[in-house]
Amino acid sequence: MRPTLRALREARWTIVAFAIAAFAMTALQSVAYFRMAGHTFAEHAAFGYSLSLEALANPVLVPPPLHPETVAGYVELRAFGPLAILFAAWALVSATASTSRRIVSRAAAFAISVIIAAAAACVGVLIGVASGGESVGVLRVVEAGLLLVALATSCYAICLVVAQGTSAPTVVAGGLLLALFFLNGLGRVFTQQLAEARWLSLFRYYELSAPLPAGGRFDVGGFAVLLVIAALGIGAATVLSTRRLSTASMRIASVKPRRPTFEPSPVSLLAFPVSRDLYPQRVALTAWGLAFAALGVVLVAAARTSMQDLLALPRGLPGLPQYIFVFYAQVLGQTWFEVALLMFVALVFAFVARWAADDREGRLETQLSAPYSRSAVVLERLAALAFTSAALAALSGLAVAFTSGALNLGLDPTRLADACLVLILFSVVLGAAGSFLTSSVPRAAPALAGTLVLAAYLDDQIGGPLGVPRWLQDISPFRLVGAPLASGVDGRSVALLLLFTLAFAGSSILAMQRRDVGA
Amino acid sequence: MLPEMAVAAIRTSGLTKDYGGGHGIFDLDLQVAAQQVLGYLGPKGAGKTTTIRLLMGMIRPTRGSAYVFGLDCLREAVEVKRRVGYVPDETPEFGAMRGGEVVAYLAGLRGGVHKDRVRELAERFDLDLGRPHREYGRDDRQRLSIVLAFMHDPSLLILDEPSRGLDEERARELHALIDEAREAGATILLASRSAAEIERHCDVVALMRRGKLSRLMRAEDLPAELEERNRKALPS
Numbered sequence: 001m002r003p004t005l006r007a008l009r010e011a012r013w014t015i016v017a018f019a020i021a022a023f024a025m026t027a028l029q030s031v032a033y034f035r036m037a038g039h040t041f042a043e044h045a046a047f048g049y050s051l052s053l054e055a056l057a058n059p060v061l062v063p064p065p066l067h068p069e070t071v072a073g074y075v076e077l078r079a080f081g082p083l084a085i086l087f088a089a090w091a092l093v094s095a096t097a098s099t100s101r102r103i104v105s106r107a108a109a110f111a112i113s114v115i116i117a118a119a120a121a122c123v124g125v126l127i128g129v130a131s132g133g134e135s136v137g138v139l140r141v142v143e144a145g146l147l148l149v150a151l152a153t154s155c156y157a158i159c160l161v162v163a164q165g166t167s168a169p170t171v172v173a174g175g176l177l178l179a180l181f182f183l184n185g186l187g188r189v190f191t192q193q194l195a196e197a198r199w200l201s202l203f204r205y206y207e208l209s210a211p212l213p214a215g216g217r218f219d220v221g222g223f224a225v226l227l228v229i230a231a232l233g234i235g236a237a238t239v240l241s242t243r244r245l246s247t248a249s250m251r252i253a254s255v256k257p258r259r260p261t262f263e264p265s266p267v268s269l270l271a272f273p274v275s276r277d278l279y280p281q282r283v284a285l286t287a288w289g290l291a292f293a294a295l296g297v298v299l300v301a302a303a304r305t306s307m308q309d310l311l312a313l314p315r316g317l318p319g320l321p322q323y324i325f326v327f328y329a330q331v332l333g334q335t336w337f338e339v340a341l342l343m344f345v346a347l348v349f350a351f352v353a354r355w356a357a358d359d360r361e362g363r364l365e366t367q368l369s370a371p372y373s374r375s376a377v378v379l380e381r382l383a384a385l386a387f388t389s390a391a392l393a394a395l396s397g398l399a400v401a402f403t404s405g406a407l408n409l410g411l412d413p414t415r416l417a418d419a420c421l422v423l424i425l426f427s428v429v430l431g432a433a434g435s436f437l438t439s440s441v442p443r444a445a446p447a448l449a450g451t452l453v454l455a456a457y458l459d460d461q462i463g464g465p466l467g468v469p470r471w472l473q474d475i476s477p478f479r480l481v482g483a484p485l486a487s488g489v490d491g492r493s494v495a496l497l498l499l500f501t502l503a504f505a506g507s508s509i510l511a512m513q514r515r516d517v518g519a
Numbered sequence: 520m521l522p523e524m525a526v527a528a529i530r531t532s533g534l535t536k537d538y539g540g541g542h543g544i545f546d547l548d549l550q551v552a553a554q555q556v557l558g559y560l561g562p563k564g565a566g567k568t569t570t571i572r573l574l575m576g577m578i579r580p581t582r583g584s585a586y587v588f589g590l591d592c593l594r595e596a597v598e599v600k601r602r603v604g605y606v607p608d609e610t611p612e613f614g615a616m617r618g619g620e621v622v623a624y625l626a627g628l629r630g631g632v633h634k635d636r637v638r639e640l641a642e643r644f645d646l647d648l649g650r651p652h653r654e655y656g657r658d659d660r661q662r663l664s665i666v667l668a669f670m671h672d673p674s675l676l677i678l679d680e681p682s683r684g685l686d687e688e689r690a691r692e693l694h695a696l697i698d699e700a701r702e703a704g705a706t707i708l709l710a711s712r713s714a715a716e717i718e719r720h721c722d723v724v725a726l727m728r729r730g731k732l733s734r735l736m737r738a739e740d741l742p743a744e745l746e747e748r749n750r751k752a753l754p755s
Contacts, residue, residue, distance in 0.1 A: 167615055167651075261649030262641035264626060264634060265619040271627035280616050280624075362611030365577060366667070370628040371601040516578035518607075 003102045007109035011094070015113045017447040018090060021454050022083055022121035028458055028466060029079040030128025033071045035465035044069040051077065056310055058334035060185040060302050061342070066213045071129055072136050073213035078461075080144055083121060084206060085181075086454075087114060087152040089346070092177055093353070093446075095159035096169040103160060103241055107153070107234045114152040118145040125212075136212060143211035143218040150226035151206045157233025158202070164240035170350075171284040178291060182298070189302040202229055273376075277384040281354075285388060288347060292392045295343070296399025299336040304407055307331045328409050333485040336400055337419055341481065344389065344427040345453055351385050352434035352449045359442035365518040374512045378435055382428065382505055389427035393420040411485075419484040425497040426481050432504030439511035475500070526589040528553045528675055528706035529574065533583035536569050544569045544730045546583070551708065551723070553588075553674075556701055558717030558738060559710040561727030567710040568608045569730070571679050574708075575605060587675060601629075604673035606681040610660035618655065618663055619648035625667055632671050640666045643692055657684045669696060676700055676707045682716060694719065714745055 008015070037047040048069025055062040055077070062081065067073035094110050122145040129136045155177060162176060163169035180201040187198030198204050208222035269275040278285060307328055358364045367377060397420040404411040433452060437445040459468055460478035473479060477500075480493040529551040536543040544566035551557045559567050572578045573585050576596035585592040587599045613621050622641075626632035641648050644662040655663065661684040668676060676697075682690045697720050701707060711717050717724055717738065724741050726734040736744060 167653075258649075260645070260647035261619060262638045262646070263619060263648060264637045265617060265623040265648075267620065267623060270620060270623040276624055276627055280614075280620070362607070362609055363613065365607060366611045366625065367628060368577060368596075369575060369600060369603075369605040369607070370625055371597045371630075372628045373597050514579070516572075518572060518577050518609075 003105035004108045004112070007102075007106055008112060011109065011113055013444060014090075014094075014447055015116055017451055018086075018113070018117040019120035021086065021451060022117045023124040024458070025083055025086075025454070026075060026079040026121045026124030027128040028124075028462060030071060030075050030125060031131050032462035032465040033074045034132035036462070037069065037071075037074070048073070053310070054334070057306055057331050058338060059188040059306055059309075060182065060299060060335055061339060063188065063207055066210045066216050070213055071132060071134055072140070072216075075125055075129070075136075076144070076210055076212040076216070079121070079125070080148065080212070082457075083148060084151055084203070085342075087117070087148055088155045088177055088181070088203075089349075090114075090117075091152045091155035092159050092170065092174050095156045096163050096173050103234065103238045107156065107160065110156050111149070111153050114149050118148045118152075121145060121148065140211045140216075140218075143209070147206055147209055147211070147218075147223060147226075150223055150230065151202065154202050154226045154229040154233065157230045157237065160237035161233050161240065164237055168283050171287050174346075175287050175291065182295070186298060186302060189305045202226060273380050274383050274387055277380055278388065284350070288388075288392055289395055292340070292343065292396040293399045295339055296336060296396040297403045299339055300332065300400055300403035300407065300409065303328065303332045303335045304409060306335065329411065329415065329485040330483070332400070332404075332411070333419075333483050336396075337423075337483075337485055340393075340396055340423055341426065341478070344392075344423055345430065347389070347392070348385070348427055348430040348434055349446065349449060349453075351381070351388075351431060352438060353446045355381055355435065355438040356442045356445045359438070359517070362518065368517060375509045378439060378505065378508045378512050382431060382435055382508075385431040386424065386428050389424045389431075393423040393427075396420075396423075415485050415488055418489040422481045422484045422489055422494070422497075425494065425501070426477055429477050429497050429501045429504070432501045432508065436504045436508040436511060439508045439515065526553075527551060527586070528555065529557070529585075529587055529708060531570075531573075531583065531585045534570070534573060534585050535581045535583050536573055536578060537581045538569075541729065543581070544573075544727075547732055549725060549732065549735075551706060553706050554701075554704050555723060556697075556707040556709065556721045558721030558724040558741075559708060559727065560712070560714060560717050560724055560741075562712060564729075565727035566730040567727055568679055570727075571605075571608070571677055571708070571710060574677060575600070575603070602674045604668035604671065604676045606661075606664045606668045606676075606678045608679040610657075610664050613652035615651050615653060617649060617651055618646065618659075621652060621663065622648060622666065622670070626670065629671055636672065637666065637670050640669055640696075643696070644689060658686060658689065661685055662689060665693060665696070669700065672700075672703070672705075674705055676705055676709075678707065679710045680712065681709070682711070682713070714741060717741065 037044050048067070051065055051068035051074070055065050062077070065073055065077040068077055091110070094113075122141045125136060125141050125144070126138070158176065159169070159173035162173040166172045181203050183194065184198055184201040184203040184207065187194040187201070187204070202225075205219075205222035205225045208219035210216035211218040267279065269279045310327075310331070358367075364377070368374065397416055401411065401413065401416055430453065434445065434449045437448045437452070441448065456476045457478055459473055460476040463473035463476070475496065477497065480497050482490055482493055527550045529549065531547050531549045534547040534549075535545050537545065542564070547570060559570070561567050569578070573580055574587060574592055576592045576599065579593065588602060590599045592599055616624070622637055626637070644665060646659060646662045646666060650659075652660075652663075661681070665681060668678065668681075678697075682693055685693060697707060697709070701720070707720070709717065709720055718741050721738045724736050724738050725732055726736070726744070734744065
């Protein structure tokens with residue numbers, strides 16, 4: 001019990017941050033619904049239809065919504081959908097960050113943390129829905145919360161198992177979760193080819209239920225499978241951990257000592273700025289590169305299938321575009337570009353977490369014991385992120401261009417280049433904000449960066465209906481990136497992104513100069 | 520005479536870092552001449568590491584100033600660190616990076632480090648640079664910190680409990696290395712909780728107590744001073 005309490009105490013700020021995020025997501029989305037959906041039956045129907053079309057255009061990320069014209073259906077789609085991704089990311093970081101061997105205690109602490117955050121999400125739904133004078137069954141809300149807990153703990157268990165067998169647990173477990181997520185998402189598009197394989201993904205079992213909207217259901221079987229995965233995973237991780245420790249000590253005793261090396265590494269990349277920062281992350285960066293390229297290819301194919309589904313809709317319905325060229329670009333904007341934005345958020349988060357760890361684990365103090373200025377630390381970190389983002393955006397853009405060409409889908413190369421440029425700027429502006437947080441409050445930086453990204457996302461998505469001032473909506477990076485594939489880039493938005501990057505980078509340098517390191 | 524010898528190697532004036540609750544260091548006035556070896560002796564929490572972090576420009580003073588070879592430790596931190604080799608109080612964590620990669624990385628940041636010198640130090644301390652840092656034990660990590668501090672033959676060595684975690688043989692090697700650095704003309708600030716270690720190497724000893732400099736004396740006077748303190752501490 002005591003180790004669990006200790007783990008909970010250590011994670012208290014993370015729990016608070018996730019609980020606030022979960023509450024804000026459900027409460028604000030519920031409130032926003034009442035301001036967006038209109039008042040008449042026809043207005044509700046039109047609103048629901050537009051959401052269904054949006055989901056049809058981006059089936060990889062968004063499952064087909066059930067009654068999106070109702071507040072319950074809307075919240076299921078727009079609040080619990082993103083929360084499932086957020087909680088999966090939380091599970092990944094929690095399971096792979098700690099090196100403690102008390103696996104069961106850690107898992108119990110994580111489960112309790114997730115229950116607290118899921119409860120906050122449920123309270124958010126009840127308050128938000130009540131604010132519009134409607135109500136939603138408490139049991140349905142609790143079921144939605146329980147599903148989040150089951151998904152997060154099963155993700156946690158899978159990551160724990162992976163962490164026992166690799167020296168790069170975050171990369172490998174993150175790659176596996178991402179693969180499972182996209183296996184399920186792509187299964188919605190390639191229904192024939194991936195029909196069987198989709199059942200390998202735990203996200204599929206989560207998606208079997210949609211308890212909130214009328215006519216939705218809580219799939220007990222899917223829920224039970226998630227709990228079984230969680231229990232088996234934690235059990236397997238405990239066994240593997242014990243076995244790993246005993247075999248490691250046996251190996252040390254039995255293996256012939258190898259010839260020691262007294263030479264410094266001959267790798268010349270370690271001698272140059274930026275490359276010396278990226279070289280230790282080469283395995284992770286290669287994995288990112290493969291993921292970006294693979295998604296570029298697969299999402300183009302998914303966009304073509306979605307486009308065919310959309311074209312099969314009866315003509316004359318509202319929301320259907322006129323021209324096939326614009327149409328493909330729009331669908332690709334919904335699939336590839338939006339997924340790429342999400343991936344860049346994850347990339348920036350990984351960089352910010354690493355910068356915070358540099359501070360916590362004494363690497364920053366060691367760097368600063370060399371003749372290396374604090375401004376150089378900040379600038380080199382941002383340059384490394386910019387370089388990585390440029391490489392990944394180019395890789396993904398090339399994959400999109402080649403696949404589009406191979407499938408005879410017309411795509412304006414200038415617009416594609418614009419989209420890649422915007423992705424780089426998006427990544428760098430988020431990174432600069434993360435750098436400012438790391439320079440100011442390193443320990444809380446990852447949680448604060450996550451909160452900032454969520455706030456920017458909600459600002460763009462529901463800022464208008466919630467009465468957020470127009471200027472504040474217009475500076476959300478999610479708004480500033482626009483829709484480059486469909487309508488090109490806006491010079492003013494690019495200038496603002498650059499300006500914010502410079503402002504955050506400058507503030508970051510100042511904050512870094514003024515604070516204590518290793519105190 | 521080297522230009523560095525013309526000014527004090529370390530000079531602090533009214534140096535204070537107040538963490539509140541009586542923690543930190545207060546009004547520290549200290550001067551260490553070039554090529555001198557200063558022992559910085561005191562129990563845990565006496566303020567040794569805080570002073571060292573102030574000299575290294577890692578933390579900002581509440582008031583007062585600190586200079587190394589006439590250079591301001593905050594404003595001219597980069598120049599200061601060009602001249603300094605540093606063994607920190609706590610060893611850092613470099614995860615999957617190999618020892619040799621850590622050395623190459625920091626040598627790259629520093630510049631002007633000779634491979635032969637690194638090899639010589641690693642051999643003397645029997646430190647396998649081919650192993651990942653995460654596999655290093657506590658003593659391996661301490662030995663790596665020593666290699667990193669000495670690899671560029673600095674004019675000033677700031678060593679915060681450098682023998683901690685080392686076995687007897689490696690501690691002897693470290694003492695030999697400190698003697699060599701001293702003979703080569705380096706100034707040394709050696710913080711330790713071990714009076715024997717301080718006595719062995721130092722010309723001057725600064726006794727720290729609760730964040731204040733309680734006495735500054737010649738090293739040969741240290742045994743008598745400690746005996747006197749022990750006598751006073753014993754009940755009559």
